Amino acid sequence: MLLAQLLNNMQNMVIKMHDPYKIFIEYVRQCGSQKKAAKRLGISPAYVNDIMQKRKEISDNVASKLGYLRVIKLVKIEKNKITSATFKAEGGFLHN
Numbered sequence: 001m002l003l004a005q006l007l008n009n010m011q012n013m014v015i016k017m018h019d020p021y022k023i024f025i026e027y028v029r030q031c032g033s034q035k036k037a038a039k040r041l042g043i044s045p046a047y048v049n050d051i052m053q054k055r056k057e058i059s060d061n062v063a064s065k066l067g068y069l070r071v072i073k074l075v076k077i078e079k080n081k082i083t084s085a086t087f088k089a090e091g092g093f094l095h096n
Contacts, residue, residue: 020058
């Protein structure tokens, strides 16, 4: 159901790709400290620091709390042809 809603909404929507770490670092800056950001996001300060240092990825849950949907772009290589599909991190493919 969520996938169908997303596909329906995408017809009239421009999707911009953003650097997730820049977004996260800006959020932490606006919070005033890693500890405050962790509390607001409901995660540990250690996890905040791991994301800031790019030791860990931003989870689906954290991305959602920041107002984003985490997606992974897959590119299939075939002889003389490249096709791509966007993989929704929660599961499922959105074919381009």
